[in-house]
Amino acid sequence: MCLAIPAMIKSIDGYQAEADIGGVTRQISIQLTPEAKVGDYILLHTGYSINIIDEAEAEETLRLLKELSEVS
């Protein structure tokens, strides 16, 4: 139920936005993340953006995963 998927904001009109979800476009609400900008990836849950994905943290986690898998 708490499923949320990454989606990219394509355009914004007030609290409504158009988001790309793996090639599918959908109207969503950004009322919960009003600071979202075009090009941002957000976590989409039941039609609402519940958080903006932190791309730097995403890279950092991947780096950590690689590091952990290399050291014994």
Next chain:
Amino acid sequence: MKFIDEYRDPELGKRLIERIHRHSNNSARLMEFCGGHTVSIFKHGIRQLLPKNIEMLSGPGCPVCVTANADLDKAIALAHLPNVIITSFGDMIRVPGSYSSLQLAKAEGCDIRVVYSAQDSLSIAQDNPDKSVIFIGIGFETTAPTVAATILQAEQEGINNFYVLSLHKLCPPIMKAILDMGEVRLNGIICPGHVSAVIGSYPYQFIPDKYNIACVVSGFEPLDILLCVDMLVDQIETGHYKVEIAYRRGVKPEGNQQALRLMDTVFEVAEADWRGIGVVPESGLRLKKSYQPFDAEAKFEISMKPSREAKGCLCGSILRGINTPLDCKLFGKKCTPEHPVGPCMVSSEGSCATYYHYGDYYGG
């Protein structure tokens, strides 16, 4: 898909599993609270890949599953009122209540519509000005802000035929309730990822502080979960218990302040009735007095028969982590996804449905 595929790299996964095998010596009982985690763990076969000393249990983190029969009965009674349209997330429709289900009520002629978002209810309300549209508000802190936003939008747009039956529930209080019940001894908790996207990681601090239990917020891809297990194992092996985040791209320690603000504008904390657990104080959300015009419970009068539980169904104790679906005599026989007896078999992320779809339940 970006932010998903990178976290499914099988080679990295294999090496992380080897690392966990090398590092984990003490027996570790971990509970994933969120149904989404249960599905991911089963789908990717993570339980079988972990060392034998790590035991994984599923918790009560499926909102459909934890909705009490009495509350389901309320939703069904509301559906039978004249000039009412019920809107609901899809999973709720098939869950059997004490005497009926929303699906059966629909077959009897009630107007029940599945929506993807609470917001979809508003256009239905606008298209049907002579009807009352009641949204069945289930969900945890992930979903509650979206419903709060919908109510605020209805207020702003002057939509006065939209109501919410608020059955929303809160995660940290139920975690505390389960730990206090003492039926299940845990060493670590895989904290819900998207609940935490909203509430942050601070509300879990009581878990390491008061209960000496490791606590890591996890994402939903297999590498996210393996990273979370690795971090939990580290805490358990060193005995340094704290709250950590393994899902930093989606969760900030302070959460989403705007979502919390909207939730706090519309809702107040109240007791909630949990299937299998009972009424837990301060574990749910009801509409504040100032938003009572949108409160279905304040607006509509319904008469209800006493609720009852399905005979033999173990959903309640499965949700508390003291039984698994394999302990239930109905599982896979009388109770299947096609003919569910209890809610854990209905919801796509219920433990029983997950065991049924992904588990090797014949071989154990």
